[in-house]
Amino acid sequence: MDRLPNPAWLRSFESAARHLNFTTTAQELGLTQTAVSLHIRSLEAELGQKLFTRNARRLELTELGQSYSLTVRRALSDIALSTNSLFGPASRQTLTIRAAISTATYWVAAELSDFSARHPDIPVRLVSHIWNDSGKPGDVDVELRLGYGDWPGVRSEKLTDERLVPVCRAGDGSPILNNGPLIHILGYEDNWARYFQANGTAPPDQPPRFSVDTTVAALQLVMAGAGYATILERFAKNAIRQGAPIAIAGPAIPFAQSHYLVSAQRAAQPTAAAGLFCAWLRDRLATDAAD
Structure with a gap:
């Protein structure tokens, strides 16, 4: 990996560059002022350049410090954004559905607006594949497969003719x-x-x-x-x-083949969102059959 300073030093530097005050930085990060000062000195020693000019009553960024602060701020912001998107509270509530690409395109995606209208608080992630063995049933909340329902090691519930x-x-x-x-x-x-x-x-x-x-x-x-x-x-x-x-x-x-809901043999209890989706899907199919 290319040269990368200690992330804790970079975090202290980014905050100090915004506040131009080690005391405020320490309060924001939950550190002592001494620890923040040590982080900055260590980073400057690592880089071999001064990042701040320390005056009697205030800090000022050097020209190099100003340029570097923009890069560090952007990098930390990108990491925070990605972390929140992938692992934040919203991601833990997202319903993930997996289906063959044709099923996803010409059936599930065509129906999802109705599910979303009924359950607007449930974000949905739809992922697709070509072959049924492209993933394990436990990897997602709901999996739909087209076949004969005889896949080894899984439980299957027939949905359609x-x-x-x-x-x-x-x-x-x-x-x-x-x-x-x-x-x-x-x-x-x-x-x-x-x-x-x-x-x-x-x-x-x-x-x-x-x-x-x-x-x-x-x-x-x-x-x-x-x-x-x-x-x-x-x-x-x-x-x-x-x-x-x-x-x-x-x-x-x-x-001869049908669509099935598929789950692992020893699957955990489905999430509330998965239960609502499966109930909605069965109801939707029953309505289609009646029509």
Whole structure:
């Protein structure tokens, strides 16, 4: 690490540079005047330069002291700001939700404004990942996963039944896709075969035009007119409500996977905020099912 003076000396120097008075500095920092004076002398000895001119009745910063005080003040302010943001009281109350990037983008984020309106005192942090094994269930307050609910070492609560639909750029729809170019999503490469089979149609005898690793990327290609993708009906409808220039291009078929709430086998009691979010989510899904 580059040369760095004792942080306690820097803290005393920053305060003394503001007050130009060792007694006031000592009171602010909860130190004795002797300790503050020792910190300043030690810092000056470390730097090999005088930082203050000591007059009979007052202190004055030297030119070097004035320049250095601005840098030290900014650095200490940045540390304080980061500390308060990451570890302060607000951070301890923040609800952290983790979900796959497509679930986060096209479901959770689309619904969060309603939760926030009901619970404006709960700050929310939404983090996303591509694969389900990207983190441990105990790392966050709430985790949503899409799958079969058979993950080892975790408890899972089924939330949804999902359906699959093909989507195209708005205005490009046609019966059973009109042999348009197909976009595959890695990990779900068999979705197209299942879709064509469910509709009694043979899949086109051609390789996929594009293969991507997220629904987000697939929808960007769809919106650009690059082809058709199969995605969850829930995602498609939310994307359309958000103004995405896409359309559902065929009937929905059942999808074997579901969304689950996931927690560690020996998870601690959920926080109050997590409990409120899970209750809100179940209620929201029940309302959607009724509609």
